[in-house]
Amino acid sequence: MSREKQAEPTYRERNSTADKALVILGMFSEERQVITGADVVDQLQVVKSTAYRYIQSLQSSGLIEENPESPGFRLGPRVFELARIARHGLGLSEAAGPILRELADELQETVLLTRRSETHVICVERYESRTPIRLSYERGQVLPLNAGASALISLAWESDRDIERLLEQAELTRLTERSTDDPAKLRDRLAEIRERGYAVTRGEVDPYVVGVGAPIRGADGTVVAGATVVGLEQRLTQDTIPKVAERVREATEAVSQRLRVLAS
Structure with missing residues (x-):
């Protein structure tokens, strides 16, 4: 398993991290409205700690939130706000x-x-x-x-x-x-x-x-x-x-x- 870089990430490397977040958001669909940490690990093919780092970043932005009815995560309030903005555009x-x-x-x-x-x-x-x-x-x-x-x-x-x-x-x-x-x-x-x-x-x-x-x-x-x-x-x-x-x-x-x- 490769050791994670300790140096300050470049702009393009941070953009790659953003791509991973977009992949996670793309996992949601009409048929799949809740995803789990294990789902993210499987989808991204990363270790659990890395997957949860991406999840926490999306949580802090309000793009996903914990699902109160079952283990996992659902789309957060920021997504609905963005949808409203997009409709205006x-x-x-x-x-x-x-x-x-x-x-x-x-x-x-x-x-x-x-x-x-x-x-x-x-x-x-x-x-x-x-x-x-x-x-x-x-x-x-x-x-x-x-x-x-x-x-x-x-x-x-x-x-x-x-x-x-x-x-x-x-x-x-x-x-x-x-x-x-x-x-x-x-x-x-x-x-x-x-x-x-x-x-x-x-x-x-x-x-x-x-x-x-x-x-x-x-x-x-x-x-x-x-x-x-x-x-x-x-x-x-x-x-x-x-x-x-x-x-x-x-x-x-x-x-x-x-x-x-x-x-x-």
């Missing part, structure tokens, strides 16, 4: 899908639909072109708030007070040598993005990958999501970025208009 993928797929086809680059969840950014959808590239952003992927165009556009239009709060609370992680975890530099970049109306980043999440992103606004005018075109540096060059940025902004405005219509 219905319409984003439907409104954005046709427009962002068309954008990916037109530019022959991958397009990401992302939204912020407090101090992280979540990839809601990924629209591939005919020339797909390897990216850290997969559908459902959770990444830090400080790296990449998708992250920065989710933060740039917040109030100064909220930006300060989020930068204090977030785990500012350098995913590559080009990403920054300096709050002062991030504030300056966010101000530039607001003034320009879109974000351009180079190699901050994945080496040699450029991102060009713009905000999507909800019915009340606040930024609710973002769309980002991502491609290799040799394709998204200084000469092509202005045109790409213009098309991204046109696409996000079209999605924002659809969201306004859906809310009316």
Whole structure:
């Protein structure tokens, strides 16, 4: 049996732990509304102490709780709160899908639909072109708030007070040598993005990958999501970025208009 690492876990290792928690949550179904520690041991193929560490983490987050009627665990109150929030978010993928797929086809680059969840950014959808590239952003992927165009556009239009709060609370992680975890530099970049109306980043999440992103606004005018075109540096060059940025902004405005219509 391998000895557990004593060193501080990296961001990607902690993300792997989060994956295990998602596997545990995925064990629940209509037919299986209670799971036991032994079930988790069997599912994850880990020792009992490791399984219960994952269980305790989910308990502390309110995602599961002890079942009062029989030994084991059932879904907790936080799951139902998240379900309620998700229902309010219905319409984003439907409104954005046709427009962002068309954008990916037109530019022959991958397009990401992302939204912020407090101090992280979540990839809601990924629209591939005919020339797909390897990216850290997969559908459902959770990444830090400080790296990449998708992250920065989710933060740039917040109030100064909220930006300060989020930068204090977030785990500012350098995913590559080009990403920054300096709050002062991030504030300056966010101000530039607001003034320009879109974000351009180079190699901050994945080496040699450029991102060009713009905000999507909800019915009340606040930024609710973002769309980002991502491609290799040799394709998204200084000469092509202005045109790409213009098309991204046109696409996000079209999605924002659809969201306004859906809310009316």
